[in-house]
Amino acid sequence: MLRLFDKNGRDITNECTQYCDNPACLGEPWCSSWGICKGIAEQPRQEANQMSGSGLEEEYDKLIFQLSQQEECLLLPELGHTLIPELTPPSVNPTPPSILPVLFSPAPPTYQTLSSSSAEKPYKQRFAPPKSEEEVEAARKASMPKKTRKDMEYCMRVWKEWRECRNITAEITTMTKVELNEALCRFVLEMRKKDGSEYPPNTVYHICCGIMRYLRTEGQPDIDFFKDCYFSHFRDVLDSEMKRLRGKGFGSKHCQAEPLTQEEEKLLWEKGQLGQHSGQALVDTMLYMCGTYFALQSGQEHRALRFSPSQIELIEKPGQRAFLRYTEDLSKNHQGGLNGRKSKTKIVTHHENIKNPSRCFVNLYKLYQSKCPKDRPEHAFYLQPLKNPTDECWYNTVPIGHVTLTGTIARMCKKAGIKGYKMNHSLRATAAT
Secondary structure: OEEEEOOOOOEOOOOOOEEOOOHHHOOOEEOHHHOOOHHHHHOOHHHHHHHHHOOHHHHHHHHHHHHHOOOOOEEOOOOOOEEEEOOOOOOOOOOOOOOOOOOOOOOOOOOEEOOOOOOOOOOOOOOOOOOOHHHHHHHHHOOOOHHHHHHHHHHHHHHHHHHHHOOOOOOHHHOOHHHHHHHHHHHHHHOOOOOOOOOOHHHHHHHHHHHHHHHHHOOOOOOOOOOOHHHHHHHHHHHHHHHHHHHOOOOOOOOOOOOOOHHHHHHHHHOOOOOOOOHHHHHHHHHHHHHHHOOOOOHHHHHOOOOOOOOEEEEOOOOOOOEEEEEOOOOOOOOOOHHHOOOOOOEEEEEOOOOOHHHOHHHHHHHHHHHOOOOOOOOOOOEEEOOOOOOOOOEEEEEOOHHHHHOHHHHHHHHHOOOOOOOHHHHHHHHHO
């Protein structure tokens, strides 16, 4: 049923049980809360309608504004009561629209839904401002990792340069599967580097995958070069070309980061690349230990570390050794999102080294925190050292970029005279061994 409220917002549904005997009133209900009795029905309808010009309009507008702040309601737009549907489905038929109080105009009223635009809310909006199509599209594209997007753009750049060289005017998104199959066959056999040399077989396969990914993001989500029967010729050509390149020795060597041995780590301490004697050595030591003990690999993962809210928590309990606890939120292999809902969060702890306090990660972490400025940025953990440090502060408020962080281990090993393919991934390999 519909609930009936008076001008003060009080529920008067049960009080509206009187009906007029005057046939002109069509059996409409009367509300005693409005000071109306059955006798008013004998007055002319025009006299009753003149009440709409009284102070009831102002009271009615106030009531409507109050109700609009609470929930969506149905309004009788003329003047009078407010009808709000009950949440529970009624067991009887609702009051028909023709049975209305005599306070309303004789013209048949219409119902309208009160929206957020019909009454200006005086408090802060719950939701964010409306987003444009450009913002929605930007959010959709942001779901792809940056490195994956760069790889896809490189693959499409190779394709476009080949297409321009062969005077092919058709865009790849407008080609049919038959046309695309024929073009890909020639593309695989003809693609070369800028210096004219041939790509390794895995790179050829990678470029084809990047083209397929581009098509999927541009409105063809079901396209598959490696399962669709329309691309069977392309698969045969790709398989033959990869075998030919492999037979010529392309792609037989892999550059893989080498782990750091205990002797090499000791050499880094002795050569002054690790330690607490300077701001540069201390921040490099933080990166080295975070990578070794927490298995961080890329420069971007190190750049993602924050002061607040920090992924690294120092825990000190009476009678127990202090320790650091690292809780991973995002990493290269765990980006979150829909696919990461059920992935287990990586939590790593590292306890205080009592035997060698000068090389203890916990002690060095506390020292680094104490030497950072009080107004340090919350979104970064590694800060650039000051050229003229003081006893209280060794660093400024400028974060170290991810490119510099990526080359830190290679720089340290080069200065220490350590040979081999050493890079930030070496720290993760060291942690795994």
